[in-house]
Amino acid sequence: MNTDLTLYESKASPNSRRVRIFLAEKGIEIPTRTVDLGAKEQFSAEYVAINPRMQVPTLVLGDGTVIGEVPAIWRYIEEAYPDKPALLGTTPQAKALIAMWERRAEIDGFAAVMEGVRNAVAGLKGRALSGPHAYEQIPEIVERSKMRVAHFFADFNERLKTVPFVAGDAFSAADITTLAAIDFAAGGMKMGIPPGFDALQAWYDKTSDRSASKA
Amino acid sequence: MNTDLTLYESKASPNSRRVRIFLAEKGIEIPTRTVDLGAKEQFSAEYVAINPRMQVPTLVLGDGTVIGEVPAIWRYIEEAYPDKPALLGTTPQAKALIAMWERRAEIDGFAAVMEGVRNAVAGLKGRALSGPHAYEQIPEIVERSKMRVAHFFADFNERLKTVPFVAGDAFSAADITTLAAIDFAAGGMKMGIPPGFDALQAWYDKTSDRSASKA
Numbered sequence: 001m002n003t004d005l006t007l008y009e010s011k012a013s014p015n016s017r018r019v020r021i022f023l024a025e026k027g028i029e030i031p032t033r034t035v036d037l038g039a040k041e042q043f044s045a046e047y048v049a050i051n052p053r054m055q056v057p058t059l060v061l062g063d064g065t066v067i068g069e070v071p072a073i074w075r076y077i078e079e080a081y082p083d084k085p086a087l088l089g090t091t092p093q094a095k096a097l098i099a100m101w102e103r104r105a106e107i108d109g110f111a112a113v114m115e116g117v118r119n120a121v122a123g124l125k126g127r128a129l130s131g132p133h134a135y136e137q138i139p140e141i142v143e144r145s146k147m148r149v150a151h152f153f154a155d156f157n158e159r160l161k162t163v164p165f166v167a168g169d170a171f172s173a174a175d176i177t178t179l180a181a182i183d184f185a186a187g188g189m190k191m192g193i194p195p196g197f198d199a200l201q202a203w204y205d206k207t208s209d210r211s212a213s214k215a
Numbered sequence: 216m217n218t219d220l221t222l223y224e225s226k227a228s229p230n231s232r233r234v235r236i237f238l239a240e241k242g243i244e245i246p247t248r249t250v251d252l253g254a255k256e257q258f259s260a261e262y263v264a265i266n267p268r269m270q271v272p273t274l275v276l277g278d279g280t281v282i283g284e285v286p287a288i289w290r291y292i293e294e295a296y297p298d299k300p301a302l303l304g305t306t307p308q309a310k311a312l313i314a315m316w317e318r319r320a321e322i323d324g325f326a327a328v329m330e331g332v333r334n335a336v337a338g339l340k341g342r343a344l345s346g347p348h349a350y351e352q353i354p355e356i357v358e359r360s361k362m363r364v365a366h367f368f369a370d371f372n373e374r375l376k377t378v379p380f381v382a383g384d385a386f387s388a389a390d391i392t393t394l395a396a397i398d399f400a401a402g403g404m405k406m407g408i409p410p411g412f413d414a415l416q417a418w419y420d421k422t423s424d425r426s427a428s429k430a
Contacts, residue, residue, distance in 0.1 A: 065308055072315035079307035092294035093280055100287035108346070131323070133366045140353045151348050 004062030005030040007073075008050065010037045014110070014184040016057040017215070018070045021176045022077065024212035026084040053131050071102070074173055087173045094168075101167040101174035109152040109181030116145030117188040149185050153193055157200035165203075171210075179207050219277030220245040222288075223265065225252045229325070229399040231272040232430070233285045236391045237292065239427035241299040268346050286317070289388055302388045309383075316382040316389035324367040324396030331360030332403040364400050368408055372415035380418075386425075394422050 007023075007030055009016035023030065035041050035056045042054045051058040051068055059067040059076060067073050078088045089095035118128050119141040128137040156178060159166065166174035182204055185191045193201050207213060222238075222245055224231035238245065250256050250271050257269045266273040266283055274282040274291060282288050293303045304310035333343050334356040343352045371393060374381065381389035397419055400406045408416050422428060 059311075061308065065312070067311045067315055069315045069318045071318060072311045075314045076307050076311035079310055092291050093276065095294055096274075096282045096287045096291035097280070099290045100282055100284045103284045103286060129363075132370075133362075135359055135362065138353065138355045138359065140355060144350055144353065147348075147350065148344075155347075 001029045001031065003031055006060045007032045007057055008035050008047070008060070009033075009057040010035050012037050013056045014114075014180050014188075015055075015070050017183075018176055018180050019057045019059075019073050020215035021179070021212050022074055022087060022173065024215035025087060025171070025176075025210075026077065026081060028077065028081060028084060055130055071173075087171075087176070089167075089172065094170075098167040098172045098174050102172070102177050105156070105166060105174055105177040105181060108148065108155065110177055110184065112145050112148035112152060113181055113184045113188055116142055116149065117184075119145070146189065146191065149189060149191050150194075152181070153191075153197055153200060157193075157197040160199040160203045171207075175207055179204070179213060216244045216246065218246055221275045222247045222272055223250050223262070223275070224248075224272040225250050227252050228271045229329075229395050229403075230270075230285050232398075233391055233395050234272045234274075234288050235430035236394070236427050237289055237302060237388065239430035240302060240386070240391070240425075241292065241296060243292065243296055243299060270345055286388075302386075302391070304382075304387065309385075313382040313387045313389050317387070317392050320371070320381060320389055320392040320396060323363065323370065325392055325399065327360050327363035327367060328396055328399045328403055331357055331364065332399075334360070361404065361406065364404060364406050365409075367396070368406075368412055368415060372412040375414040375418045386422075390418075390422055394419070394428060 007019065009019065009032055011034070035047060037056070041047055042051075042056060048054060050060065051066060053068060055068060057068075057070065057073060059073045061067065061076075067076050074088065078086065087098075089098045114130075115128075118124050118130070119137045119139065125137060126134050128135045128141075156166070163169065165171050166178050182193065193204060222234065224234065224247055226249070250262060252271070256262055257266075257271060263269060265275065266281060268283060270283060272283075272285065272288060274288045276282065276291075282291050289303065293301065302313075304313045329345075330343075333339050333345070334352045334354065340352060341349050343350045343356075371381070378384065380386050381393050397408065408419060
């Protein structure tokens with residue numbers, strides 16, 4: 001275990017799960033500190049001093065450097081452990097294709113679910129956008145999010161008819177974000193993979209079965 | 216000039232500008248093809264065959280691989296030209312900090328302006344989100360975008376009181392996205408850097424003066 005690093009995270013945070021799976025796929029263990037979102041611990045003075053954006057996950061390095069944002073935490077881990085299986089690609093072409101597909105999974109899937117949840121849930125009134133500033137919910141966004149998630153399922157089903165993994169031939173961070181988005185849609189919006197989307201369902205079943213996906 | 220690559224882009228596209236500045240900072244020239252957004256060429260059969268998401272910029276490699284999404288195009292260029300000045304960092308820590316700050320500049324700044332413009336402009340009715348699907352405009356988002364851009368100016372002014380460049384001591388991709396966001400806010404939303412934000416204004420003046428920023 002690398003005790004120079006500390007990961008602040010929450011089991012209730014789908015973004016934290018993206019980092020947990022990434023670490024588990026690489027077989028890396030680092031000390032974690034739970035931030036209790038139910039108790040609004042992310043707004044506590046102690047946590048705001050660590051991450052003024054009041055978000056999880058946050059990775060703190062041994063020298064005190066604070067890394068927020070999932071893709072940035074991933075990038076640190078990928079670069080700091082070059083002997084572990086690569087999840088962000090090994091060639092310039094693979095790195096770019098994984099970056100592209102991971103981003104599409106985030107924008108079309110993960111972020112669409114996130115805005116659907118944050119603009120709908122009563123407990124997030126006045127917190128429609130994550131971060132240090134207060135924004136009121138916009139109900140019209142919720143209906144649009146449902147359309148976006150439906151398109152995400154359809155588009156990724158088409159993609160997965162042609163390739164075994166989201167970014168191509170190998171498992172990558174793009175699969176992690178896609179999995180996290182699908183489970184977040186099921187849990188947060190009660191939207192599951194529609195019947196007949198066999199390629200996406202087969203990919204989902206296979207990916208869910210990976211031991212790291214339980215992280 | 217590397218004639219194995221082709222960049223499809225538009226002078227009217229702020230996302231294309233992020234790639235043009237990145238290439239100019241590195242001193243890399245590649246053949247470009249203009250996509251005429253005014254003539255809706257991004258929806259033409261010829262362009263959709265290249266990028267089904269109907270977005271610019273798109274980088275096409277010599278083997279036909281298509282790379283969309285600005286950070287993915289950047290990643291390809293950074294990795295394929297290791298002898299050029301790094302804009303995404305050289306150490307694990309710098310790579311992560313640049314990824315973090317570039318993402319914040321995009322989410323808080325660039326994307327906030329983008330949704331403000333796309334939900335307001337008459338010519339983008341039914342195209343409130345970029346990509347292959349049609350979404351109607353939501354006027355309430357425009358007012359929220361103005362608040363978001365105001366917070367972006369304030370937060371980045373605070374940041375630039377403490378560091379010479381957005382991600383720390385060195386010019387990076389995070390500065391490119393911040394510059395593109397500020398100019399996009401001025402052009403698309405008529406929102407300039409407010410008076411009294413001296414740190415942000417000084418950074419902007421210095422960054423605008425770089426020759427690559429004219430790209």
